[in-house]
Amino acid sequence: AALTVRFLTRRFIGEYGDMEFIYSHNLTVDGREILLHIWDVPSSQQAEDGSSEDKRIQWADSFVLVYSICDRASFNILPLKIQFIKAAKEGQSQEKVPIVIVGNKRDLHHQRVVSSEEGRLLALSLDCGFYEVSAAE
DSSP states (O other): OHHHHHHHHSOOOOOOOSOOEEEEEEEEETTEEEEEEEEEOOGGGTTSOHHHHHHHHHHOSSEEEEEETTOHHHHHTHHHHHHHHHHHHHTTSSSOOOEEEEEEOGGGGGGOOSOHHHHHHHHHHTTOEEEEOOSOO
């Protein structure tokens, strides 16, 4: 949630509840106006029954999966999530689904447990984009 709010408002808010939100945002890319709808789901709600997760996957055109560089468990769940997304989306069409892996909390390097190299290698092995960022900065 912190990363989404930072992207949309340029403000950092450190604490969020465990609620999901759908945000809408207009963005200009290459001179074209684009309307984004962002379904922000906290990790605690991603473990719900499969029908809720499948509904979210079918709703989306692309995915940004965020993990904390300070939390190994949030990183370790990514391969399974990505395989699930690809099976659901790419099984229906021949198009590659856009997925980006984002390591957050780069500013907390002293608490890092997942290296940048691990993130890059995971993204490369799963054919995803990769970024490491800090919502706080």
